[in-house]
Amino acid sequence: MLHPIVSAGEFTDLDRFIFESWGYFVIPNVLSKEEIQQCLDASIRIHEAAGTLGFGQVGRGYETEPAIERLMDHPAVLPKIRGLLGDRFIVQSGWNTKQPARGGMGGWHQDGSGAYDFKKLGYPIPLIQLRASFLLTDQEEPGMGNMEFIPGSHRSSAPLPDSVRAAKSGTPISHVLCATAGSVLVFHNAIWHRTYEHNRDYDRYTMHYIYSPPWVKPSDRFHNDVDFMQRTTPLRRALMGDFTRPDAPFGANYAPPPFEGN
Template sequence: MLNPVVSAGELTETDRFIFESWGYFVIPDVLSAEEVKQCLEASERVHRAAGTEGFGQVGRGYETEPALEQLMDHPAVLPKIRGLYGDRFIMQSGWNTKQPAFGGMGGWHQDGSGAYDFKKLSFPQIPLVQLRASFLLTDQTQPRMGNMELIPGSHRSQVTMPEALRKEKGDVSIGHVICAPAGSVLVFHNAVWHRTYAHDGDYDRYTMHYIYSPPWVRASDRLQNSKAFLEQTTPLRRALMGEFHRPDAPFGSGYEVPPFEG
């Protein structure tokens, strides 16, 4: 099966070409089996505490679960984000999603804001405002395991998806079901049309999503940062949370670069 697979670490020119052409790529073997186990157990605790029933998405799990926090600036993934954005961006949100056992197809959509349609920012193509890194925490090596399904190159389409196709719950001829083992990471552009694929397993599927955005984008999983979390986390993670020094205009020339090398 054709897959846009790239190696961990620095964004290469080939990686960039794949991303611009497809709108996404997959980094395999980012997490070890033990790391996956720790993140999966953390995800279960996060959803248990939130009282999730059925499909659920819970933010801010990184504040209480060290295993999830460590994914925020993972060395296999963050250089890709930095390569696509440059040095100035934030972690807009961190969502942990649960698809329950025997879950059905999700609906086709693009990522964005319900309060302000990203299509208003640019026409006819939607700009990169949210860059998502999805850590797969359960095996998805075959279809119908709660995979993500995307339409390659749809982030460059100059027309929206037809309503009839959006309502389609069956297979779509141009859909690409991502098949990858637990511990892999899917990185994709907010404008790529995608949906959650069906899940036939008798276990819950978990994915940890980190969404990175330009520094002027408002956080979507929190109204403000937790002071307790900021005190105990690293300088780089504080900067990624948006806690950086602004000596003049909010995003003027004095805006400090996050301490990537620290």
């Protein structure tokens, strides 16, 4: 099956073309087996602490789990984020999701805000939430809790028919993305997508980091945890929005995060 695969690290012109054409791409083999296990163990602890029953999504796991925190600025992924958003952006949220064993099909949707539909901002829908999803369990074949996309739908001026959404049926061009644990999916908020069915007898875990322009409000927190901010790195503090605003509201530039090499 055709997959929009890119190499880790440097953001290339081909990466941009693939992303603009498809609305997403895959970076394979980002995490080692040891890192996958550490993140998987951390994910289980996060959901146990939250009391997740069935499908669940828990934010702010980076505050208590170092293995999850390290994904925030992973060197295989962060250059892609910078290439697509520039040097001034924040981590809007970090969500750890669990799809339970034998979990059913999710519903088709675009990412965005329930308070204000991103479609109101213009056509094509602008890139406001850029998601990097770290796969922590294998999704090598359909039926393993995969992500299912409709390629190029972030550019469509026609909405996905209500009949398709209500019935949770497929489309002739939907793409069930198959990848191994440790791979990362990077995708546009406007791409139509859903969680595919999970027919295995173990829970599926994914860690999502969502990057946004600096003026977008965080969606997994009302404020940053003081202890976390004191002990994390300068770059991660900046990504969490800890920067001095020289003018309000964003009338002038602020110093970009201390990326390596700047």
